[in-house]
Amino acid sequence: MAAQKVRALLLTVLSASIALPIGYFVAPSTGWAVFSVSLGLQLAFQFRQFAHLDRWSRSPAVDVNLEGEGEWDGVFGRLYRHEKDLRAEIARRDEEISHLLAAGQALTDGVVLLDRLSQIQFCNSMAESQLGLVVRTDRGQHIANLVRQPEFVAYLDLADFSRPLTLRSERRDGRVYSIHVIPYGNDRRLMQIKDITHTDRLDRMRRDFVANVSHELRTPLTVLAGFVETMQEIELDAEEQVRYLAMMGEQSKRMLSIVQDLLTLSSIESAPPPANDVVDMANMIDKLRRDAEALSAGRHVIELESDGLGDLRGSESDLASAFGNLVSNAIRYTPAGGTIRLIWRASVQGAEFAVQDTGIGIDSIHLPRLTERFYRVDRGRSRDAGGTGLGLAIVKHALNRHQAILDVRSTVGAGSRFAARFPANRVLGL
């Protein structure tokens, strides 16, 4: 600072010392003129530098080095460095923040950050799809404006976040979320959204299973016990005895088939990976068709759609029981006069065995639960049709063991199509 003051003073003294002799020897007015011109030049120089700085400060750029002249150089240099450092720092922090945000995006759980007023500050794309948010337009919106379910609003209002809230999604059909709100910072909140659809379903299936097994076995047992009691207490004539015994036989057969299916299921579940035998599909399909015709007893038209190519690698008995179940279901749920079509398509991309019927069809709300044990679309009907409620569970497990998936399409009143899709490495002989 001092150096600049001295310099400015020296320049003034210099101009004065030039102007003074001129004023003395030539004319005082000329002296004044020289003095003011030299001061003016100084002022012009300063103003030029000021204008330069002014221009720069309006839009500070760091791509061109900011240089000043004279005493301004130091000032410009420091300002320029300061600006440059600041920018580097901002860029570094931006990068850090973007890393953090990317980490937030990478989470497999949904995350929403809320401010003091429960307004959305940030949410990752998982949360966007889970809750139907659009971060671009919804930042600053109150979260309850968009997640409007009363349970959620109550949870947020109550502000007791010691346990998570289980919420059935309204926007994404059938998904179940566990929402945990975690307070942090000063009055901010982090909302973590976990998709627990799968575990929720498993829980329910386990609960239902025990209840269902007991129920399914109790019904025939009650009937059986009733007949036994009747026969013990009442003298029956021979004809009636035969009739009662026939009914008792029917009920015990029913229980037997339930137990049989349960055993099949548990053996499929616990057995080692299936054998890698070659399953002759032409033969298998032929057998399935014969079984179908026997079961249908001429009430349905059975069609075959197969070029007879391609075989599967796997356990013949597992596959036979899976395919057999699909075929017998189709016959059971198709009214007389309907058509059942067995389809086998094999290609190098994979193979598909499908059973298509023109039966009663299944409402789409049942489709996700169809392979659960004892799940029944229509309780009365399926038991009348003689099902144990385990068929599709067996199919699903048998197929899973062959890395195949079960694809079900159905329209109520128009019919269903159950397809087992096998991956390419299970298909051979093409």
Next chain:
Amino acid sequence: MNETQHLSSQFDEELNRLRTHVLQMGGLVETQISLAIEAYSTAEISSIKSIIDADRKVNDLEKAIDDDCAHIIAKRQPTASDLRLVLGISKIVTDLERAGDEAKKIAKGVRRIYESGQMPMQYGVGVRHLAEAALALIRQSLDAFVRLDVELARNVIQADSEVDTEFKSIIRQLITHMMEDPRTITTSIEIISIARAIERIGDHAKNLSEQVVFVAEGRDIRHSKESAA
């Protein structure tokens, strides 16, 4: 300067609270409708009581919000977009409340059907589809209100006519059923009144969306060509 800023931010907060209350009411109505659909398709009539109970809450909220609107207009004398918001809200809550009433009607109809030992499934699969479409319209129109998304609101207005068409085809289908088998008449009439209620929900969603356009753009498109689309 400081004083007015303070006042206006307090005003903003009041408006935000009003909006949040409307959406809270919307959430209740959405849940009412979706529970009613579930009751219809799963024969689970235990939730019907909660649908009817929620209606009381919806009514209370409607009154409270209307009061707030009157209060804000009297005290703050809002202008331009703020005024439109308040006016729009006072109409939106009316439509929401009526949509809630329709949900209650559906629930009661479902209860009557199941209590008489009938299963509507065999005639009215289309009804569930219709109901889901109407619920989606209510949800979208509320979303449009939150985001003041005029485009979404216009989509709802157009989609409502699809609901109307679907409603008419259900009626035709049911009439055929009734002619074929007169024993189904009682149930069919119940289903018709349910379908009618659903169709009304679609209409309320449309009205709601028209109000969203009014709030956002200041244009009243009711009964115009745009809304007839």
